Amino acid sequence: MGVAAHRESDNLNPSxxxxxxxxxxxxxxxxxxxxxxxxxxxxxxxxxxxQAEQISEKLRFAASGPAAADLAHKLKGSARAIGAVAVAAAADHYEHAARAGALKQADADHLVVATAAARAFLRELDA
Incomplete structure (x- = not known):
């Protein structure tokens, strides 16, 4: 179902x-x-x-620091631009943790899961 079809079905049933x-x-x-x-x-x-595919794979195993934070920042901006709210929030958290040197594997895992959900949704739009 394409973007327009999703939007049209939403208009038919606002709830x-x-x-x-x-x-x-x-x-x-x-x-x-x-x-x-x-x-x-x-x-x-x-x-x-x-971008999500490339960046999330790099961030999955990235060490804390400026390079990882910069990648997360780029993904956050891309996510915000299209309305991928959960990806943007996870990328923001990852970015701040990486800059503080407090990055945990759970931060990366959360970002990967949010990104995978957004990408799966995109596949549904194309169907």
Whole structure:
């Protein structure tokens, strides 16, 4: 089901519409960010998907420090741009922990899980 189909089904049943915390990606936020341009939505989602795959794999085993924090920061910005709220929150936490030298494996695991959920949601949109 494409982005438009998800949005249209949400309009048919407003009580079933996912909010920003019910869905890995807030499609209303995405539409606002792209001013309703469906092609731009697709491009933004594809860019996020590529970045999320590359960055989350690097961060899974990264050591604390500026390089890891910078990668998490990049992922956080990409996630915020498309409305991937849980990814942005996990990346923000990871970034701060990495800068403080207090990164734990659980921080990386949480980011990987949030990113995987957002990417799986993208696959559903393409179906």
């Amino acid at each position: 079933a519409a996912p909010g920003p915390f019910d869905s890995p990606i807030d499609l209303v936020h995405l539409a606002r960010q792209t001013m309703g341009d469906r092609e731009l939505e697709k491009e933004a989602l594809a860019l996020f998907d590529r």
